[in-house]
Amino acid sequence: MAKRAAVAFSGVRTRSITRNEIYHRLEWFFDRHHDPSGKHTIPPAAPIAGLWRNLPLESLCVSMNQQVAVIPAWNSPLFHNVPIPWVSGTIPGSIGVKDVKNFGDLVDCVVFAYSVAGWNVS
Amino acid sequence: MSVRLVRALFVAIAALASLAGANPAQAAPKLTQQEIQALVDAHYDEEIKRLKLIIESRKQDAVVYLTGLTREEAKKALANKNEIAPILPKTPPVADPCEAPQRIFIRRNGQDTFQLGAVDVPVANAKGASASVTQDNLTHSNVVSINGRLQTVVARQHPLTRCADGKTIAAELPSTTLTQFGYMIAPFVDGQGATNNPRRNGESSSLQLGVDLQLAALGGPFINSQYLTLSPYYQTDFRGNANVQGAKAAWDFIEPEINLGGSRGVPNSYFDWFWQLRAEYDAKHVTDPGLTGLARSNYQWVGGSVQAHFTLFPSFEKIQPSKESLFPAIANRIFINAMANYYRDTNSGRDINLYEAELGYNLSDDGKSSVSIKYDSGTDKDTLQLMKKYLVGLNFKY
Numbered sequence: 280m281a282k283r284a285a286v287a288f289s290g291v292r293t294r295s296i297t298r299n300e301i302y303h304r305l306e307w308f309f310d311r312h313h314d315p316s317g318k319h320t321i322p323p324a325a326p327i328a329g330l331w332r333n334l335p336l337e338s339l340c341v342s343m344n345q346q347v348a349v350i351p352a353w354n355s356p357l358f359h360n361v362p363i364p365w366v367s368g369t370i371p372g373s374i375g376v377k378d379v380k381n382f383g384d385l386v387d388c389v390v391f392a393y394s395v396a397g398w399n400v401s
Numbered sequence: 402m403s404v405r406l407v408r409a410l411f412v413a414i415a416a417l418a419s420l421a422g423a424n425p426a427q428a429a430p431k432l433t434q435q436e437i438q439a440l441v442d443a444h445y446d447e448e449i450k451r452l453k454l455i456i457e458s459r460k461q462d463a464v465v466y467l468t469g470l471t472r473e474e475a476k477k478a479l480a481n482k483n484e485i486a487p488i489l490p491k492t493p494p495v496a497d498p499c500e501a502p503q504r505i506f507i508r509r510n511g512q513d514t515f516q517l518g519a520v521d522v523p524v525a526n527a528k529g530a531s532a533s534v535t536q537d538n539l540t541h542s543n544v545v546s547i548n549g550r551l552q553t554v555v556a557r558q559h560p561l562t563r564c565a566d567g568k569t570i571a572a573e574l575p576s577t578t579l580t581q582f583g584y585m586i587a588p589f590v591d592g593q594g595a596t597n598n599p600r601r602n603g604e605s606s607s608l609q610l611g612v613d614l615q616l617a618a619l620g621g622p623f624i625n626s627q628y629l630t631l632s633p634y635y636q637t638d639f640r641g642n643a644n645v646q647g648a649k650a651a652w653d654f655i656e657p658e659i660n661l662g663g664s665r666g667v668p669n670s671y672f673d674w675f676w677q678l679r680a681e682y683d684a685k686h687v688t689d690p691g692l693t694g695l696a697r698s699n700y701q702w703v704g705g706s707v708q709a710h711f712t713l714f715p716s717f718e719k720i721q722p723s724k725e726s727l728f729p730a731i732a733n734r735i736f737i738n739a740m741a742n743y744y745r746d747t748n749s750g751r752d753i754n755l756y757e758a759e760l761g762y763n764l765s766d767d768g769k770s771s772v773s774i775k776y777d778s779g780t781d782k783d784t785l786q787l788m789k790k791y792l793v794g795l796n797f798k799y
Contacts, residue, residue, distance in 0.1 A: 309666035310721070320721050321667075329720040333663030333675060337561055338655050341620045342665075365561040377562075 294359075295399040301389050304357055305382070308346065315352040323383030330382065340365045340376040343389075361396040363389060370395065455488060499564035506552045510591065511613075511632070511651070543598045545639070547606075552589040552613070559583045560619040580621030588612045589632075593783065596639035596692075605694040605784045606639040626655040626662070636685070636693065643691025652680040670727045673715040680705040681744075683782065694784035702782055704744030711737040734763045736771070744782050755779035755788075761796070771796045 306313045306321050309330050313320065321330070331339050346357035364375040373391045374384055393400050432440070463485050467475045478484045507530050530549025537543070558564070560583030594606025611634025618627045629652050636645035655662030664675040683702040687695050716732035717724040726732035742755040761773030775792040 311666070318723075320723050322722060325720045330667075331657075331663070331665055332673070334655065334657055334665065335626075337559075337619060338626050338657060338662070340561065341625050342657050345620065345625070 293397070293399050295401065296359075296393060297401050298386070298390055300353075301393065301400070302386055304353070305386060305389060307350070307352065308343070308357060321382050323381065323386065325382040327379050327381055327385060336376055336379065337365070339379075343376070358389065358392075359396075359398075361389075361392050361398070363392050364395075452488070459485075459488065499562065504554050506550075506554075508550050508552070509548055510550055510593070511589075511630075542601075544595055545598075546595040547592040547639075548594075550589055550591040552587050554585060554587045556586040557584065560617050581619050583617040583619070585615040585617070586612065587615070591634075592639070594639060604692050605786060607636060607693055607783050608639055608641075609634045609636045611635065624654055624656050625658070628653040628655075638692040640692060642689065643687075643693045643695075644689040645685055645687050645693060645695065647683065647685040649684075650682045654678055667717065667721050667724070668715045670724075671714065673712045675710055677708040677710075678705070679707075683744075694786055696785075699748050701747045702744040703747055704742065706740060706742040708738065708740040713737070733766070736761050736763065736773075742779070742782070753780040753782060753785075755781060 302319060303313070303315045306319065307315060309321060327336070327339075340363060343358060343363045347360055348357075349355060350357050364373065365377050367373060367375040367378045369375070370391075373395075374388045376385070376388060379385045379388055390400050463479070466484075467478055470478065509530055530551075531547075532549060533544075533546045535544040535546075560581040589609075589611055591609040591611070592607070595604065596606055597604050611632050613630050613632050615628060615630040618629070619625070630650070632649045632651070634647050634649065636647060637643045653662075657663065657665040660675040662675065662677060664673055668674075681702070681704060683700070685695070685700040685702075687693075687697050687699070690697055712733060713735040714726055714728045714732050716726050716729075718726075718732075736759075738757070738759040738761075740755075740757040743752070745752050756778045757775065759773050759775040761771045764770045764772065772793070772795055775794065777788045777790050777792070780787050
């Protein structure tokens with residue numbers, strides 16, 4: 280009898296990510312020299328205007344949503360093709376890119392986006 | 402004896418080697434997550450203490466204020482935030498996505514406001530309008546000089562925020578692959594130039610009344626953001642003598658991956674930079690040139706401008722404190738701007754160029770005041786005046 284190939288039902292599998300990894304991925308987004316397994320270098324209080332200079336926040340939202348190429352450091356798209364929201368409050372307490380003031384806000388925004396997309400964020 | 406001596410020598414060498422290689426960061430053990438948690442808890446315990454003190458004093462004020470009221474009156478007052486204000490809002494304040502953040506703008510020119518239909522250019526990054534009045538008592542003359550643009554947004558639809566009757570009407574998740582469109586309609590009054598009293602030869606000015614019809618295209622496979630602006634306008638001079646009708650089309654781009662429109666992330670230690678690119682078509686029919694410097698003719702200018710902005714030795718203090726600026730004393734202070742314009746009048750075949758280079762020094766950390774030396778060479782499209790001049794200036798933005 281032929282051996283059956285293993286089948287992965289990725290559609291029903293709950294995917295997991297840590298807040299720490301999201302933090303590293305965001306740091307890599309802003310600093311391509313960032314070591315994904317090294318120390319964190321961008322503090323949560325870093326103003327977003329200092330990291331996204333002269334550019335409108337909507338282009339940040341578009342740019343984050345366009346990160347679909349596989350990044351070798353993680354062997355996956357930077358934000359796993361999870362849609363990053365523009366507007367806050369679509370679910371009470373959520374924050375969108377439009378209202379991000381600092382790097383910590385952006386981490387919260389992306390963590391929320393992963394949760395909404397069905398990821399388990401620990 | 403000799404064995405002991407050799408052993409002692411080895412021990413001494415090993416001790417010296419370990420001392421020489423000692424690294425304070427290696428010597429101090431890294432904290433565990435629990436230990437970090439304890440440190441963070443201690444930090445926030447301080448915050449809790451401060452908040453408790455504030456709450457205690459607020460409570461005392463409330464007791465003083467409510468003393469003498471009935472239970473119902475006191476409950477009503479406690480529930481009214483205008484009487485007893487909450488220290489922290491129950492829900493974080495969120496900007497209304499359907500409400501325009503700003504409707505009226507006073508800026509230097511059209512390039513200062515081109516993103517009106519999307520998110521506004523921050524004031525710190527805008528150039529701002531300038532106006533001056535000079536009265537010369539020796540020659541009994543007055544000069545009024547204006548470089549500014551007043552613009553108001555009368556209608557807008559943000560590409561990422563679908564709104565109708567003041568409410569969002571769709572899920573607010575931007576598409577990862579499709580281009581999303583928005584529009585903006587904004588009438589403007591734009592004044593550039595000077596007027597003299599009594600009138601002098603060579604006086605030149607431009608006063609335009611028009612409307613910007615802007616299409617914003619965000620996302621898609623090719624570029625991050627594009628802004629296409631069509632602007633029909635009527636032009637005269639500051640005395641109202643000229644009669645010019647025209648229409649302008651401009652195409653601006655933003656692509657953070659190549660520093661187009663702005664710069665992203667952590668810059669290198671030597672300089673931070675970005676560039677801007679604008680393609681433009683400007684058609685004018687001059688019925689009466691007045692004092693605009695134009696000739697009675699038709700113009701069809703095709704061309705554009707490219708600008709590059711550099712800041713030397715950027716500061717990392719706020720965005721990456723572990724990285725030091727190369728020269729902290731002058732971090733974020735020295736800047737260089739370069740601009741090149743090229744236009745061709747397809748009616749006459751005339752080409753005009755304008756080049757500008759500027760070297761400046763920021764007097765304040767936020768860059769709102771600076772001194773600079775600027776060199777202009779070439780011909781301005783709107784007045785057709787040939788320039789070759791140096792300008793030392795003190796600049797303010799607000």
